Amino acid sequence: MxxxxxxxxxxxxxxxxxxxxxxxxxxxxxxxxxxxxxxxxxxxxxxxxxxxxxxxxxxxxxxxxxxxxxxxxxxxxxxxxxxxxxxxxxxxxxxxxxxxxxxxxxxxxxxxxxxxxxxxxxxxxxxxxxxxxxxxxxxxxxxxxxxxxxxxxxxxxxxxRAFPSAAVLxxxxxxxxxxxxxxxxxxxQPHIDSLGLTxxxxxxxxxxxxxxxxxxxxxxLVKTTGVDLSVGAVRGVRGGRQAGLVRLSQFLRNGLPRYAEGRNLADHDVTSNLSPYLHYGMLSAGEIARAAIAARPGGLGDVSVAAFVEELLVRRHLAHNFCFFTPNYQHISALPAWAQTSLAEHAADRRKVLYDRETLLSSRTADPLWNAIQTELRELGEPHGYLRMLWGKRIIEWSATYEEALATMIYLNDRFAYDGRDPNGYTNMLWCLGLHDRPFPRRPLFGLIRPMSSDGAGRRAQGPLYIDRVRRQLAESGGTLAGHSAKGRSEQLTFDGGR
Ligand SMILES: Cc1cc2nc3c(=O)[nH]c(=O)nc-3n(C[C@H](O)[C@H](O)[C@H](O)COP(=O)(O)OP(=O)(O)OC[C@H]3O[C@@H](n4cnc5c(N)ncnc54)[C@H](O)[C@@H]3O)c2cc1C
Known part of the structure; x- marks a missing residue:
């Protein structure tokens, strides 16, 4: 039995x-x-x-x-x-x-x-x-x-099986x-309690x-363990279920009603910021979805609830589904055939600028918007979702090979993001190289992969306001929007539309 x-x-x-x-x-x-x-x-x-x-x-x-x-x-x-x-x-x-x-x-x-x-x-x-x-x-x-x-x-x-796109799943x-x-x-409920066990x-x-x-x-306590102390906890950010529940209720009140039209505007705090709590399993996707559906009179039919559920349950499941069925989920070889072929065809294309990993890590590129996203990642650990796509796309332009670009993304994302080392991360970093996407008109270096520019994304996401927000948040957490402090140099970041 x-x-x-x-x-x-x-x-x-x-x-x-x-x-x-x-x-x-x-x-x-x-x-x-x-x-x-x-x-x-x-x-x-x-x-x-x-x-x-x-x-x-x-x-x-x-x-x-x-x-x-x-x-x-x-x-x-x-x-x-x-x-x-x-x-x-x-x-x-x-x-x-x-x-x-x-x-x-x-x-x-x-x-x-x-x-x-x-x-x-x-x-x-x-x-x-x-x-x-x-x-x-x-x-x-x-x-x-x-x-x-x-x-x-x-x-x-x-x-x-792994699904090729969100449309199929x-x-x-x-x-x-x-x-x-x-x-x-x-x-x-357990029938027998285990509180007395030692x-x-x-x-x-x-x-x-x-x-x-x-x-x-x-x-x-952390200092006694020998882990890397140079990537520190961000002031004001706390893990644990209670902290996650507080963020959830703030989101249901302030962010969710505006989610459909505002989630790509990086100046607003419209998205849930729940990914670190999901990553560590402190909250479950099911309880968040139920709370969002209950919070709006239209339930799942509400346009913002539907947009949120698309990210939380469709895109997130797609990412888990991909990693579950794809053991090489950290490699270019996991991309669809059309993307691999296209990248191979453009592997030798000229890169206008190459940045080494240290320059990227310390936000010292010529693109102020990208520098702000990287600074938000490095110093605050929670980069904005929409601009994360631009962040990855530009690393592709600035790396000698596509393999190096992916390795750099994984290194920076997993080292600094609170939600890093997650199926969502590996899937989305490969998305930057064509995964779960469709072919676009051919371009140098990107081939058939969807391109993204700081001009376009910056306009859509209200880049100057985003840079101001990052600057404000950094000041609140005791930092400044400057280059990597370890270098001791300061760099004022202003938005000029990037390339
Ligand atoms: C280059 C790149 C790297 C990324 N790295 C990570 C990562 O390491 N960890 C991570 O959790 N997400 C990652 N994402 C996906 C997405 O950007 C984050 O999940 C989102 O920014 C988290 O913020 P939020 O909780 O406010 O999201 P919300 O917009 O409030 O969405 C709610 C939840 O839905 C899920 N979700 C949202 N967008 C996506 C998406 N595109 N794919 C899969 N699930 C999604 C997340 O669990 C998120 O918490 C990455 C995206 C890109 C383009």
């Missing part, structure tokens, strides 16, 4: 099949991505197994200092949410344990916790370190291991969304509720 699960079976994959270990003291949920206690299929699945086996469920979260682009910015954002997640789980009787190793410290915490578990549940996710972690657990554990996809409203395995999603959005998300033999493992939550304490 197996338990009755409320979790959609398309979300679950058994990485190691078999019977639960009979001596197991608990079900272990190794939380890698979906850092929330609510609306979480992986957590629900772990609870339902635990109830079936009549044992408690334990949540484990670790934050290693050696992930790609590990920095104070990413570490602080994650740490901001640890105590809060532990408290929310504790309210449901679930013990949450946390491990913050320093650089060079290696302890097989998951394996040790798993050795006493009946089975292990973890998150399924198409990118970053998760596929590697899961493959390694699949090889090393000696109990059942389930990976659960909590990425989106529609499970990723609903479809069996959209009608398929729209057929499913009304029913899935109408379903109440289950909130199963693990004294595991060095460095602490209870999540003992992690501090004050910014100064967290900054001190």
């Amino acid at each position: 197996t338990p009755e699960f409320s979790v959609d079976p398309r979300r679950v994959v058994a990485l190691r099949a078999g019977l639960p270990r009979r001596t197991g003291r608990y079900v272990l949920y190794f939380c890698q991505v979906q850092k929330r206690a609510e609306w979480s299929p992986a957590l629900d699945y772990a609870i339902e197994w635990a109830n079936y086996l009549n044992i408690p469920v334990v949540v484990y979260e670790g934050l290693r200092p050696d992930y790609p682009y590990a920095s104070a910015r990413h570490h602080r954002f994650i740490l901001d949410g640890v105590r809060e997640l532990a408290l929310r789980l504790a309210a449901r009787g679930i013990g949450h344990f946390f491990y913050l190793p320093k650089l060079g410290e290696r302890f097989p915490m998951v394996a040790r916790l798993a050795s006493d578990a009946a089975l292990v549940v973890t998150d399924d996710h198409p990118t970053f370190v998760v596929p590697r972690h899961n493959a390694s657990l699949q090889r090393s554990l000696d109990c059942p291991l389930f990976a659960v996809d909590g990425c989106d409203v529609v499970p990723l395995r609903t479809f069996d 959209r009608p398929r999603l729209h057929r499913l969304l009304p029913d899935l959005l109408a379903l109440p998300d289950p909130l199963p 693990f004294p033999s595991l060095p460095g493992l602490c209870r999540g509720i003992d992690v501090p939550d004050q910014p100064d304490d967290l900054d001190r």
Whole structure:
């Protein structure tokens, strides 16, 4: 007999099949991505197994200092949410344990916790370190291991292939969304609480509720880990579910009513700015979509809700779908054939200007609008969505090869963006090179790839107002809109229409 699960079976994959270990003291949920206690299929699945086996469920979260682009910015954002997640789980009787190793410290915490578990549940996710972690657990554990996809409203395995464009995916999603959005998300309660469990033999493992939550304490903690401190947390930005919920309610009130016509105007704060909270799973796409639909009298029929759902559920699912079915999602070889052929034909085209990575990183190009976008990315960690497209397109013009352009985009985006290292990022950086797009009239260097200019995009996005906004925000966070401060040179940025 197996338990009755409320979790959609398309979300679950058994990485190691078999019977639960009979001596197991608990079900272990190794939380890698979906850092929330609510609306979480992986957590629900772990609870339902635990109830079936009549044992408690334990949540484990670790934050290693050696992930790609590990920095104070990413570490602080994650740490901001640890105590809060532990408290929310504790309210449901679930013990949450946390491990913050320093650089060079290696302890097989998951394996040790798993050795006493009946089975292990973890998150399924198409990118970053998760596929590697899961493959390694699949090889090393000696109990059942389930990976659960909590990425989106529609499970990723609903479809069996990568879609070539939003146009092909959209009608398929729209057929499913009304029913899935109408379903109440289950909130199963564990029958046995795990708050009393302790693990004294595991060095460095602490209870999540003992992690501090004050910014100064967290900054001190981050400094002990050995991560890159030169990419710092941005003043006023906080991770964690509560901070995400505050942004959500601000967006529903102020941004959503103007979203349809205003989301490309970079001077307005119209977009939700929720991508960092989605990236770290502190909020779920489903709960955001439901809140947006409920916030407007016309529901899904409201033009702004429809435009927002297009980004949140269609474009985001398209990005996850692409990475899920495309292991080489960080390479030019993942582009459609027409784009690869066109790029090959134009590989030798003359570049008018080449900038090295340091010049780009420190916003020292001749294009003031681009410099402002890069400065927003580097100093504030949250570049505006519309101008991100221009940011990528111009890097293509200024790089010796398309491969180098993509590598530079990934480096800058993943190092500095709060929402970096995400399927949305890899997909959209490849979009700059033709993915999910159509051929355009041929041009030097871009070939058939859609071109974009600072003049055109700057006019549409109200570039001068955007530059002023970035300058104001930088001043509020203690910086100035100048070149990279490490160089000690200052550069006044004004908008002159770019090239
Ligand atoms: C070169 C480039 C790099 C990008 N890198 C990232 C990245 O690292 N991480 C990331 O999450 N997004 C990335 N995007 C996509 C998009 O720009 C961001 O999701 C968006 O700017 C986040 O701001 P927001 O939350 O205010 O978005 P909103 O406009 O409020 O949209 C709501 C949500 O929908 C999703 N979304 C919006 N636009 C897209 C899109 N084009 N594709 C897929 N999902 C989308 C996001 O989850 C977003 O939070 C990138 C885009 C480009 C062109």
